[in-house]
Amino acid sequence: MSLTRLQISASLAPVVLPAFYVTATESSAISQLRLVDWNLAADDVATVLYDVDGDTRVFVDAARETDGIEDVEVPRSTGGSGFVLVTATPDALPFFRTFLVLTARAGLLVRSPVTYSDFETRGEVVGDAEALQAAVDTAPQTIDVSIEEIGSQPSVRMDPLSALSIRQREAVRTAFEHGYYRHPRETTHAELADELGCAPNTVSEHLQKAEVKLIKALVP
Template identity: 50%
Template sequence: MKHIRVTVRPDLDRSPGFVAYLLDSPDVEEARAVDWNRADPATTTHLYAVDGDVAGFRDAATDTPGVESVALSAVDAARSYALLDVRDDVVPMFGVVEEALARAGLVVRRPLVYRDGRIHGHVVGDSGALQAVLDEAPDAMDVTLEEVGRFPSARANPASDLSDRQWEALETAVDLGYYNQPRATTHEEIAAELGCAPNTASEHLQKAEAKLINAVVESVPAGH
Protein backbone atom coordinates (compact mmCIF):
# COMPACT_ATOMS: atom_id res chain seq x y z
CA MET A 1 0.00 0.00 0.00
CA LYS A 2 1.40 3.37 -1.05
CA HIS A 3 0.98 6.94 0.13
CA ILE A 4 1.68 9.88 -2.16
CA ARG A 5 1.75 13.58 -1.42
CA VAL A 6 0.61 15.53 -4.44
CA THR A 7 0.66 19.18 -5.45
CA VAL A 8 -1.66 20.30 -8.23
CA ARG A 9 -1.33 23.65 -9.97
CA PRO A 10 -4.47 24.20 -12.05
CA ASP A 11 -4.53 26.50 -15.05
CA LEU A 12 -6.52 29.36 -13.52
CA ASP A 13 -7.85 30.48 -16.90
CA ARG A 14 -9.40 27.03 -17.41
CA SER A 15 -10.51 26.47 -13.83
CA PRO A 16 -14.02 27.02 -12.41
CA GLY A 17 -14.39 30.57 -11.16
CA PHE A 18 -14.66 29.66 -7.49
CA VAL A 19 -11.56 27.45 -7.67
CA ALA A 20 -9.59 30.26 -9.29
CA TYR A 21 -10.83 32.59 -6.54
CA LEU A 22 -9.60 30.27 -3.77
CA LEU A 23 -6.21 29.90 -5.40
CA ASP A 24 -5.58 33.43 -6.64
CA SER A 25 -7.54 35.93 -4.56
CA PRO A 26 -5.47 38.07 -2.16
CA ASP A 27 -8.52 38.04 0.12
CA VAL A 28 -8.19 34.30 0.81
CA GLU A 29 -5.33 33.21 3.04
CA GLU A 30 -6.08 29.50 2.72
CA ALA A 31 -8.99 27.18 2.00
CA ARG A 32 -9.71 23.50 2.46
CA ALA A 33 -11.94 21.06 0.64
CA VAL A 34 -13.11 19.46 3.87
CA ASP A 35 -15.30 16.77 2.32
CA TRP A 36 -17.41 15.94 -0.70
CA ASN A 37 -20.15 13.57 -1.68
CA ARG A 38 -21.34 12.51 -5.11
CA ALA A 39 -25.08 12.59 -4.50
CA ASP A 40 -25.94 11.27 -7.97
CA PRO A 41 -24.06 10.57 -11.24
CA ALA A 42 -24.13 14.25 -12.20
CA THR A 43 -24.04 16.30 -8.98
CA THR A 44 -21.40 16.54 -6.26
CA THR A 45 -21.79 18.35 -2.94
CA HIS A 46 -18.60 20.00 -1.64
CA LEU A 47 -17.83 21.43 1.81
CA TYR A 48 -15.14 24.13 1.90
CA ALA A 49 -13.52 25.91 4.84
CA VAL A 50 -12.43 29.38 3.78
CA ASP A 51 -9.98 31.54 5.74
CA GLY A 52 -10.74 34.93 4.27
CA ASP A 53 -13.44 36.66 2.29
CA VAL A 54 -16.11 33.97 2.06
CA ALA A 55 -18.60 36.47 0.60
CA GLY A 56 -16.28 36.91 -2.37
CA PHE A 57 -16.07 33.13 -2.67
CA ARG A 58 -19.86 32.91 -2.63
CA ASP A 59 -20.09 35.48 -5.41
CA ALA A 60 -17.48 33.67 -7.49
CA ALA A 61 -19.29 30.36 -6.99
CA THR A 62 -22.69 31.85 -7.82
CA ASP A 63 -21.25 33.22 -11.06
CA THR A 64 -19.74 29.85 -12.02
CA PRO A 65 -21.88 27.88 -14.50
CA GLY A 66 -22.72 24.49 -13.04
CA VAL A 67 -22.86 25.60 -9.40
CA GLU A 68 -26.48 24.96 -8.44
CA SER A 69 -26.44 26.26 -4.87
CA VAL A 70 -24.16 27.90 -2.29
CA ALA A 71 -24.82 27.98 1.47
CA LEU A 72 -22.55 29.72 4.00
CA SER A 73 -22.14 29.10 7.71
CA ALA A 74 -21.24 32.76 8.28
CA VAL A 75 -20.03 35.80 6.35
CA ASP A 76 -17.94 37.78 8.81
CA ALA A 77 -16.06 34.99 10.63
CA ALA A 78 -12.30 34.50 10.25
CA ARG A 79 -13.08 31.00 9.00
CA SER A 80 -16.38 30.25 7.31
CA TYR A 81 -17.78 27.12 5.70
CA ALA A 82 -19.44 26.88 2.31
CA LEU A 83 -21.58 24.04 0.96
CA LEU A 84 -21.77 23.84 -2.83
CA ASP A 85 -23.78 21.64 -5.18
CA VAL A 86 -21.85 21.32 -8.45
CA ARG A 87 -22.98 19.78 -11.74
CA ASP A 88 -20.01 17.72 -12.86
CA ASP A 89 -21.19 17.66 -16.47
CA VAL A 90 -21.17 21.47 -16.58
CA VAL A 91 -17.88 21.89 -14.68
CA PRO A 92 -15.65 19.56 -16.73
CA MET A 93 -12.60 19.75 -14.46
CA PHE A 94 -14.61 18.51 -11.50
CA GLY A 95 -16.27 15.76 -13.53
CA VAL A 96 -12.97 14.37 -14.78
CA VAL A 97 -11.40 14.46 -11.34
CA GLU A 98 -14.41 12.79 -9.74
CA GLU A 99 -14.34 10.00 -12.32
CA ALA A 100 -10.60 9.50 -11.84
CA LEU A 101 -10.93 9.24 -8.08
CA ALA A 102 -14.07 7.09 -8.04
CA ARG A 103 -12.25 3.80 -8.45
CA ALA A 104 -11.49 0.85 -6.25
CA GLY A 105 -8.08 0.68 -4.67
CA LEU A 106 -7.50 4.23 -3.49
CA VAL A 107 -8.69 6.86 -1.03
CA VAL A 108 -8.15 10.61 -1.13
CA ARG A 109 -7.43 11.82 2.37
CA ARG A 110 -9.34 14.88 3.45
CA PRO A 111 -8.84 17.78 3.47
CA LEU A 112 -7.33 19.14 0.27
CA VAL A 113 -5.52 22.41 0.98
CA TYR A 114 -5.81 25.39 -1.41
CA ARG A 115 -2.94 27.83 -0.97
CA ASP A 116 -0.77 30.11 -3.14
CA GLY A 117 -2.10 28.88 -6.46
CA ARG A 118 -1.74 25.20 -5.65
CA ILE A 119 -3.82 22.37 -4.23
CA HIS A 120 -2.04 20.06 -1.78
CA GLY A 121 -3.34 16.58 -1.02
CA HIS A 122 -2.58 13.02 0.04
CA VAL A 123 -3.74 9.80 -1.62
CA VAL A 124 -3.49 6.24 -0.29
CA GLY A 125 -3.90 3.12 -2.39
CA ASP A 126 -2.29 0.43 -4.50
CA SER A 127 0.31 1.41 -7.07
CA GLY A 128 -1.81 0.58 -10.11
CA ALA A 129 -4.78 2.66 -9.03
CA LEU A 130 -2.56 5.59 -8.10
CA GLN A 131 -0.79 5.51 -11.47
CA ALA A 132 -4.13 5.37 -13.30
CA VAL A 133 -5.26 8.55 -11.55
CA LEU A 134 -2.06 10.36 -12.50
CA ASP A 135 -2.37 9.22 -16.12
CA GLU A 136 -5.93 10.58 -16.29
CA ALA A 137 -5.13 14.02 -14.82
CA PRO A 138 -6.67 16.77 -17.01
CA ASP A 139 -4.33 18.85 -19.18
CA ALA A 140 -5.43 21.91 -17.23
CA MET A 141 -3.88 20.50 -14.06
CA ASP A 142 -0.11 20.33 -13.55
CA VAL A 143 0.39 17.44 -11.10
CA THR A 144 3.63 17.06 -9.13
CA LEU A 145 4.45 14.07 -6.94
CA GLU A 146 6.06 15.54 -3.85
CA GLU A 147 6.59 12.24 -2.07
CA VAL A 148 5.89 8.55 -2.52
CA GLY A 149 6.16 6.13 0.38
CA ARG A 150 4.60 3.28 2.23
CA PHE A 151 1.45 3.63 4.28
CA PRO A 152 1.09 4.05 7.19
CA SER A 153 3.97 6.39 7.84
CA ALA A 154 4.77 9.13 10.31
CA ARG A 155 4.46 11.78 7.61
CA ALA A 156 1.12 10.52 6.29
CA ASN A 157 -0.16 10.19 9.85
CA PRO A 158 2.17 11.94 12.33
CA ALA A 159 0.34 10.42 15.32
CA SER A 160 1.46 6.95 14.22
CA ASP A 161 5.03 7.83 15.27
CA LEU A 162 4.07 8.58 18.88
CA SER A 163 4.62 6.05 21.63
CA ASP A 164 1.60 5.00 23.69
CA ARG A 165 2.90 7.02 26.63
CA GLN A 166 3.47 10.13 24.50
CA TRP A 167 -0.05 9.86 23.09
CA GLU A 168 -1.47 9.42 26.60
CA ALA A 169 0.42 12.50 27.79
CA LEU A 170 -0.94 14.57 24.89
CA GLU A 171 -4.51 13.40 25.49
CA THR A 172 -4.23 14.21 29.17
CA ALA A 173 -2.75 17.64 28.45
CA VAL A 174 -5.57 18.46 26.04
CA ASP A 175 -8.23 17.21 28.47
CA LEU A 176 -6.81 19.34 31.29
CA GLY A 177 -6.52 22.48 29.15
CA TYR A 178 -2.74 22.64 28.85
CA TYR A 179 -3.00 24.00 25.30
CA ASN A 180 -5.71 26.53 26.11
CA GLN A 181 -4.93 30.24 26.11
CA PRO A 182 -4.26 30.93 28.92
CA ARG A 183 -3.16 27.48 30.08
CA ALA A 184 -5.53 25.82 32.50
CA THR A 185 -3.12 23.28 33.99
CA THR A 186 0.54 22.55 34.79
CA HIS A 187 3.08 19.80 34.24
CA GLU A 188 2.59 18.81 37.85
CA GLU A 189 -1.15 18.26 37.36
CA ILE A 190 -0.58 16.34 34.13
CA ALA A 191 2.02 14.19 35.90
CA ALA A 192 -0.44 13.44 38.69
CA GLU A 193 -2.97 12.17 36.15
CA LEU A 194 -0.31 10.06 34.43
CA GLY A 195 1.18 8.75 37.67
CA CYS A 196 4.70 9.92 36.92
CA ALA A 197 7.13 12.67 37.87
CA PRO A 198 6.59 16.18 36.44
CA ASN A 199 9.91 16.00 34.56
CA THR A 200 8.79 12.75 32.94
CA ALA A 201 5.44 14.24 31.89
CA SER A 202 7.26 17.26 30.45
CA GLU A 203 9.61 14.98 28.50
CA HIS A 204 6.70 12.98 27.04
CA LEU A 205 5.00 16.18 25.89
CA GLN A 206 8.15 17.69 24.42
CA LYS A 207 8.98 14.57 22.41
CA ALA A 208 5.40 14.23 21.16
CA GLU A 209 5.22 17.89 20.19
CA ALA A 210 8.57 17.70 18.37
CA LYS A 211 7.45 14.69 16.32
CA LEU A 212 4.16 16.32 15.33
CA ILE A 213 5.68 19.71 14.51
CA ASN A 214 8.52 18.20 12.45
CA ALA A 215 6.06 16.05 10.50
CA VAL A 216 3.86 19.05 9.71
CA VAL A 217 6.78 21.25 8.66
CA GLU A 218 8.24 18.52 6.45
CA SER A 219 4.87 17.89 4.81
CA VAL A 220 4.53 21.49 3.57
CA PRO A 221 6.36 22.28 0.31
CA ALA A 222 9.06 24.94 0.37
CA GLY A 223 7.56 28.39 -0.01
CA HIS A 224 4.20 27.01 1.20
Protein backbone atom coordinates (compact mmCIF):
# COMPACT_ATOMS: atom_id res chain seq x y z
CA MET A 1 0.00 0.00 0.00
CA SER A 2 1.35 3.45 -0.89
CA LEU A 3 0.55 6.55 1.12
CA THR A 4 -1.66 8.88 -0.87
CA ARG A 5 -3.37 12.19 -0.21
CA LEU A 6 -6.87 12.39 -1.61
CA GLN A 7 -9.02 15.52 -1.81
CA ILE A 8 -12.63 14.36 -1.88
CA SER A 9 -16.06 15.90 -2.08
CA ALA A 10 -19.47 14.44 -1.32
CA SER A 11 -22.79 15.73 -2.61
CA LEU A 12 -25.45 15.16 -0.01
CA ALA A 13 -29.16 14.54 -0.42
CA PRO A 14 -31.14 16.84 1.93
CA VAL A 15 -32.81 13.78 3.45
CA VAL A 16 -29.55 12.80 5.20
CA LEU A 17 -28.91 16.27 6.59
CA PRO A 18 -29.94 17.42 10.06
CA ALA A 19 -32.20 20.47 10.15
CA PHE A 20 -29.47 22.88 11.23
CA TYR A 21 -27.35 21.96 8.19
CA VAL A 22 -30.28 22.77 5.93
CA THR A 23 -30.62 26.12 7.70
CA ALA A 24 -26.91 26.78 7.21
CA THR A 25 -27.34 26.08 3.48
CA GLU A 26 -30.43 28.19 2.97
CA SER A 27 -29.51 31.15 5.19
CA SER A 28 -27.67 34.05 3.54
CA ALA A 29 -26.12 34.77 6.96
CA ILE A 30 -23.89 31.66 6.78
CA SER A 31 -21.47 30.97 3.94
CA GLN A 32 -19.73 27.83 5.23
CA LEU A 33 -19.36 25.42 8.13
CA ARG A 34 -15.95 24.03 9.02
CA LEU A 35 -15.79 20.87 11.15
CA VAL A 36 -12.50 21.39 12.95
CA ASP A 37 -12.63 18.56 15.49
CA TRP A 38 -14.89 15.70 16.50
CA ASN A 39 -15.32 12.74 18.84
CA LEU A 40 -17.59 9.91 17.71
CA ALA A 41 -15.99 7.20 19.84
CA ALA A 42 -19.02 6.71 22.09
CA ASP A 43 -21.99 4.76 20.73
CA ASP A 44 -24.62 7.06 22.23
CA VAL A 45 -23.17 10.56 21.82
CA ALA A 46 -21.20 12.56 19.25
CA THR A 47 -19.35 15.81 19.91
CA VAL A 48 -18.44 18.10 17.01
CA LEU A 49 -16.64 21.46 17.04
CA TYR A 50 -17.75 23.79 14.25
CA ASP A 51 -16.19 27.00 13.01
CA VAL A 52 -19.10 28.99 11.57
CA ASP A 53 -18.28 31.37 8.74
CA GLY A 54 -21.13 33.82 9.23
CA ASP A 55 -23.67 34.65 11.91
CA THR A 56 -23.12 32.16 14.73
CA ARG A 57 -26.50 32.97 16.27
CA VAL A 58 -28.41 31.67 13.24
CA PHE A 59 -26.52 28.38 13.43
CA VAL A 60 -26.93 28.05 17.20
CA ASP A 61 -30.68 28.72 17.11
CA ALA A 62 -31.17 26.14 14.36
CA ALA A 63 -29.03 23.56 16.18
CA ARG A 64 -30.97 23.95 19.41
CA GLU A 65 -34.21 23.32 17.55
CA THR A 66 -32.91 20.16 15.81
CA ASP A 67 -34.00 16.75 17.08
CA GLY A 68 -31.16 14.83 18.66
CA ILE A 69 -29.07 17.85 19.62
CA GLU A 70 -28.40 17.53 23.34
CA ASP A 71 -26.26 20.59 24.00
CA VAL A 72 -24.86 23.63 22.19
CA GLU A 73 -22.01 25.63 23.71
CA VAL A 74 -20.74 28.95 22.38
CA PRO A 75 -17.81 31.10 23.50
CA ARG A 76 -18.39 34.82 23.89
CA SER A 77 -19.19 36.60 20.65
CA THR A 78 -16.25 37.58 18.44
CA GLY A 79 -17.63 39.75 15.71
CA GLY A 80 -20.50 37.47 14.74
CA SER A 81 -18.41 34.45 13.75
CA GLY A 82 -16.77 31.75 15.79
CA PHE A 83 -16.78 28.30 17.27
CA VAL A 84 -19.76 26.23 18.33
CA LEU A 85 -19.50 22.92 20.22
CA VAL A 86 -22.43 20.60 19.50
CA THR A 87 -23.23 17.44 21.45
CA ALA A 88 -25.73 15.17 19.73
CA THR A 89 -27.01 11.65 19.39
CA PRO A 90 -25.33 9.83 16.48
CA ASP A 91 -28.62 9.78 14.58
CA ALA A 92 -28.60 13.60 14.52
CA LEU A 93 -25.44 13.55 12.33
CA PRO A 94 -26.13 10.63 9.99
CA PHE A 95 -24.09 11.59 6.94
CA PHE A 96 -21.01 12.66 8.93
CA ARG A 97 -20.99 9.48 10.98
CA THR A 98 -21.43 7.39 7.81
CA PHE A 99 -18.52 9.23 6.17
CA LEU A 100 -16.22 8.62 9.14
CA VAL A 101 -17.23 4.98 9.46
CA LEU A 102 -16.54 4.35 5.76
CA THR A 103 -13.11 5.96 5.88
CA ALA A 104 -12.20 4.26 9.17
CA ARG A 105 -13.07 0.84 7.74
CA ALA A 106 -10.82 1.60 4.80
CA GLY A 107 -7.94 2.49 7.13
CA LEU A 108 -7.98 6.13 6.02
CA LEU A 109 -7.20 9.20 8.12
CA VAL A 110 -9.58 12.17 7.75
CA ARG A 111 -7.85 15.51 8.22
CA SER A 112 -9.54 18.61 9.54
CA PRO A 113 -11.15 20.84 8.62
CA VAL A 114 -14.01 19.15 6.79
CA THR A 115 -16.00 21.92 5.14
CA TYR A 116 -19.70 22.05 4.33
CA SER A 117 -21.72 24.41 2.14
CA ASP A 118 -24.42 24.19 -0.55
CA PHE A 119 -25.26 20.52 0.17
CA GLU A 120 -21.65 19.49 -0.37
CA THR A 121 -18.90 18.50 2.02
CA ARG A 122 -15.18 18.55 1.21
CA GLY A 123 -12.15 17.19 2.98
CA GLU A 124 -8.78 15.53 2.74
CA VAL A 125 -8.02 11.93 3.61
CA VAL A 126 -4.70 10.13 3.76
CA GLY A 127 -4.24 6.46 2.99
CA ASP A 128 -4.54 4.02 0.11
CA ALA A 129 -6.43 5.20 -2.99
CA GLU A 130 -7.77 1.73 -3.74
CA ALA A 131 -9.07 1.40 -0.19
CA LEU A 132 -10.86 4.72 -0.54
CA GLN A 133 -12.42 3.67 -3.83
CA ALA A 134 -13.67 0.49 -2.19
CA ALA A 135 -15.21 2.59 0.58
CA VAL A 136 -16.82 4.92 -1.97
CA ASP A 137 -18.36 1.95 -3.75
CA THR A 138 -20.15 0.94 -0.54
CA ALA A 139 -21.44 4.46 0.27
CA PRO A 140 -25.23 4.94 0.46
CA GLN A 141 -26.91 6.34 -2.66
CA THR A 142 -27.78 9.49 -0.69
CA ILE A 143 -24.05 10.35 -0.51
CA ASP A 144 -22.31 10.84 -3.87
CA VAL A 145 -18.56 10.78 -3.16
CA SER A 146 -15.94 11.75 -5.75
CA ILE A 147 -12.14 12.03 -5.69
CA GLU A 148 -11.07 15.49 -6.88
CA GLU A 149 -7.32 15.36 -6.40
CA ILE A 150 -4.63 12.79 -5.65
CA GLY A 151 -1.23 13.70 -4.24
CA SER A 152 1.85 11.78 -3.19
CA GLN A 153 1.91 13.15 0.36
CA PRO A 154 -0.32 15.00 2.83
CA SER A 155 -0.57 18.74 2.31
CA VAL A 156 1.37 20.96 4.68
CA ARG A 157 -0.87 23.00 6.94
CA MET A 158 0.16 25.84 9.18
CA ASP A 159 -1.86 28.07 11.45
CA PRO A 160 -1.75 31.45 9.62
CA LEU A 161 -1.67 33.25 12.99
CA SER A 162 1.67 31.62 13.77
CA ALA A 163 3.33 33.96 11.26
CA LEU A 164 2.23 37.03 13.23
CA SER A 165 4.13 38.75 16.02
CA ILE A 166 2.53 38.82 19.46
CA ARG A 167 1.45 42.45 19.04
CA GLN A 168 0.13 41.83 15.51
CA ARG A 169 -1.89 38.88 16.74
CA GLU A 170 -3.26 40.92 19.64
CA ALA A 171 -4.18 43.77 17.29
CA VAL A 172 -6.00 41.48 14.83
CA ARG A 173 -7.97 39.70 17.55
CA THR A 174 -8.91 42.95 19.29
CA ALA A 175 -9.97 44.48 15.98
CA PHE A 176 -12.07 41.43 15.14
CA GLU A 177 -13.75 41.31 18.55
CA HIS A 178 -14.69 45.00 18.32
CA GLY A 179 -16.20 44.74 14.83
CA TYR A 180 -13.39 46.35 12.84
CA TYR A 181 -13.81 43.78 10.07
CA ARG A 182 -17.58 44.10 9.93
CA HIS A 183 -19.34 46.14 7.27
CA PRO A 184 -19.86 48.89 8.19
CA ARG A 185 -16.99 49.02 10.67
CA GLU A 186 -17.99 49.26 14.31
CA THR A 187 -14.75 50.70 15.66
CA THR A 188 -11.85 52.98 14.68
CA HIS A 189 -8.07 52.92 14.93
CA ALA A 190 -8.31 55.42 17.77
CA GLU A 191 -10.71 53.24 19.76
CA LEU A 192 -8.56 50.17 19.17
CA ALA A 193 -5.52 52.17 20.27
CA ASP A 194 -7.21 52.82 23.62
CA GLU A 195 -7.84 49.09 24.02
CA LEU A 196 -4.29 48.14 23.07
CA GLY A 197 -2.52 50.99 24.88
CA CYS A 198 -0.71 52.39 21.86
CA ALA A 199 -0.99 55.12 19.23
CA PRO A 200 -3.58 54.89 16.39
CA ASN A 201 -0.85 54.85 13.74
CA THR A 202 0.75 51.91 15.56
CA VAL A 203 -2.56 50.02 15.40
CA SER A 204 -2.75 50.76 11.67
CA GLU A 205 0.79 49.48 11.15
CA HIS A 206 0.17 46.28 13.15
CA LEU A 207 -3.03 45.53 11.20
CA GLN A 208 -1.53 46.26 7.79
CA LYS A 209 1.49 44.02 8.38
CA ALA A 210 -0.67 41.27 9.87
CA GLU A 211 -3.12 41.36 6.95
CA VAL A 212 -0.29 41.01 4.42
CA LYS A 213 1.07 37.96 6.29
CA LEU A 214 -2.37 36.36 6.55
CA ILE A 215 -3.11 36.88 2.86
CA LYS A 216 0.27 35.40 1.89
CA ALA A 217 -0.47 32.38 4.10
CA LEU A 218 -3.85 31.78 2.47
CA VAL A 219 -3.18 32.59 -1.19
CA PRO A 220 -0.89 30.18 -3.07
